[in-house]
Amino acid sequence: MASSERNLQTCEVPDATVQRLPLYLEKLKLLQAIGVEDVSSRQLAESLDIKASQLRHDFHYFGGFSRPGRPYRVEKLVTALEQIIGVDRPVPTAIVGAGHLGQALANYPGLQLQGFPIRAIFDVNPKLLGLEIRGQPVRDLDDLEPVCRREGIKIGVITVPASSAQEVVNRLVAAGVTGLLNFAPTELKVPGHVSVRHERLTVGIMALSFKVKCGALARSAAGNEPGPLAGSA
Amino acid sequence: MASSERNLQTCEVPDATVQRLPLYLEKLKLLQAIGVEDVSSRQLAESLDIKASQLRHDFHYFGGFSRPGRPYRVEKLVTALEQIIGVDRPVPTAIVGAGHLGQALANYPGLQLQGFPIRAIFDVNPKLLGLEIRGQPVRDLDDLEPVCRREGIKIGVITVPASSAQEVVNRLVAAGVTGLLNFAPTELKVPGHVSVRHERLTVGIMALSFKVKCGALARSAAGNEPGPLAGSA
DNA sequence: CGTAACCTGTTTACGTATTCACAGGACTCT
DNA sequence: AGAGTCCTGTGAATACGTAAACAGGTTACG
Numbered sequence: 001m002a003s004s005e006r007n008l009q010t011c012e013v014p015d016a017t018v019q020r021l022p023l024y025l026e027k028l029k030l031l032q033a034i035g036v037e038d039v040s041s042r043q044l045a046e047s048l049d050i051k052a053s054q055l056r057h058d059f060h061y062f063g064g065f066s067r068p069g070r071p072y073r074v075e076k077l078v079t080a081l082e083q084i085i086g087v088d089r090p091v092p093t094a095i096v097g098a099g100h101l102g103q104a105l106a107n108y109p110g111l112q113l114q115g116f117p118i119r120a121i122f123d124v125n126p127k128l129l130g131l132e133i134r135g136q137p138v139r140d141l142d143d144l145e146p147v148c149r150r151e152g153i154k155i156g157v158i159t160v161p162a163s164s165a166q167e168v169v170n171r172l173v174a175a176g177v178t179g180l181l182n183f184a185p186t187e188l189k190v191p192g193h194v195s196v197r198h199e200r201l202t203v204g205i206m207a208l209s210f211k212v213k214c215g216a217l218a219r220s221a222a223g224n225e226p227g228p229l230a231g232s233a
Numbered sequence: 234m235a236s237s238e239r240n241l242q243t244c245e246v247p248d249a250t251v252q253r254l255p256l257y258l259e260k261l262k263l264l265q266a267i268g269v270e271d272v273s274s275r276q277l278a279e280s281l282d283i284k285a286s287q288l289r290h291d292f293h294y295f296g297g298f299s300r301p302g303r304p305y306r307v308e309k310l311v312t313a314l315e316q317i318i319g320v321d322r323p324v325p326t327a328i329v330g331a332g333h334l335g336q337a338l339a340n341y342p343g344l345q346l347q348g349f350p351i352r353a354i355f356d357v358n359p360k361l362l363g364l365e366i367r368g369q370p371v372r373d374l375d376d377l378e379p380v381c382r383r384e385g386i387k388i389g390v391i392t393v394p395a396s397s398a399q400e401v402v403n404r405l406v407a408a409g410v411t412g413l414l415n416f417a418p419t420e421l422k423v424p425g426h427v428s429v430r431h432e433r434l435t436v437g438i439m440a441l442s443f444k445v446k447c448g449a450l451a452r453s454a455a456g457n458e459p460g461p462l463a464g465s466a
Numbered sequence: 467c468g469t470a471a472c473c474t475g476t477t478t479a480c481g482t483a484t485t486c487a488c489a490g491g492a493c494t495c496t
Numbered sequence: 497a498g499a500g501t502c503c504t505g506t507g508a509a510t511a512c513g514t515a516a517a518c519a520g521g522t523t524a525c526g
Contacts, residue, residue: 208388
């Protein structure tokens with residue numbers, strides 16, 4: 001058993017690889033749902049538009065998921081990846097800020113499905129306090145600490161205005177939250193044991209805009225050649 | 234004039250640089266709003282948690298924005314970056330899918346502010362057709378092509394279920410849209426002249442989960458040392 | 467049984483991105 | 497005027513991520 005699996009708990013993994021693990025898991029779950037049992041690195045990689053060698057290279061950080069000659073077992077891979085990513089058991093998650101975006105996220109079934117059940121929603125706006133979203137009431141921000149502790153909240157999703165983000169973060173961290181998904185367009189100061197990830201809508205759309213502008217220029221400059229099927233920016 | 238500015242229309246820029254340009258622009262606009270006129274590479278870089286040398290390196294692709302010895306002029310930088318990114322004039326944008334996420338995006342003021350006015354919203358659900366969001370009515374998907382052409386839509390935001398994403402994309406592309414911001418958890422086939430960017434919530438939160446799990450392991454393994462202030466995942 | 471087609475784990479080579487180092491210009495203060 | 501400090505532009509060096517190549521192992525089939 002210790003022969004094939006080197007260590008599922010390695011943390012010295014390149015960032016680029018970490019960002020691909022969720023893609024693998026998502027696709028594998030899909031395959032599992034439609035009854036596929038085996039999958040080769042080539043099949044899986046091609047469906048995600050990456051090279052098979054890279055996929056194997058990524059998996060290699062965690063030791064072998066199969067043996068040479070045999071394709072991967074979908075079920076085994078899903079289990080292993082869930083454990084690696086840390087969603088082998090549900091990760092209690094809270095949303096702070098029940099504005100449009102917060103509500104949209106609370107309503108999004110994907111979070112629950114991927115292992116991040118929303119166990120609390122907070123806001124300061126008294127008008128929202130009655131609201132209930134997928135079984136969770138919008139709570140007053142004053143109750144943040146006790147509720148987070150009681151529910152064992154691990155990850156906080158920040159959907160408050162930039163001006164109040166830092167204060168919310170401080171309180172979440174004090175309440176034991178160690179992961180923050182930040183949608184507010186501002187940097188955050190956190191202790192070293194807390195991880196932050198920024199999700200910036202405007203960055204995405206602006207990077208897209210750059211590509212679009214470049215594409216337009218390229219086509220107006222050179223004789224326009226539509227080119228074959230391809231995408232991704 | 235041609236001496237200092239090499240070319241604001243270069244497209245041979247590393248992807249990593251492209252992803253940072255929006256960050257620069259966003260921060261610079263903020264500085265501009267509070268009346269800051271000059272900014273050095275160090276100041277700007279530190280506020281974004283990156284190295285000053287990298288910022289200069291990024292700018293270097295487009296030629297000089299200043300002269301050695303003089304810090305950058307905020308206004309000049311903003312203008313230049315807007316032109317580079319392609320938001321020197323508004324980029325008409327459409328949202329397809331007026332569910333929770335689509336509505337949240339339509340309500341998000343940042344898009345308009347950063348140069349992406351929402352000029353159309355579409356959905357198939359008849360119950361949503363009456364709805365009006367920030368002055369824009371939710372339109373029937375059947376009207377997609379004529380409305381997109383009339384409004385000169387350049388970018389389409391996909392917030393429909395994965396199952397209908399490809400069809401929507403085909404229609405948008407046929408209607409002249411050249412940039413797609415895809416929130417549906419699925420790959421998209423598009424012609425070569427169209428750029429796609431995927432925004433996947435679950436990828437973000439799962440990558441975060443991995444970091445959190447690693448942090449917890451590291452702290453339980455070694456004697457827990459809280460470490461200095463630092464973040465980002 | 468042998469061969470051909472696949473497959474994974476692993477190493478090596480390649481390309482890209484980040485960081486460092488430095489050459490000069492500008493401004494301030496004495 | 498001169499020294500010191502801060503600044504940018506630029507190229508070299510380092511670190512990183514990607515892609516390719518290869519060394520086995522497995523199965524299917526004639």
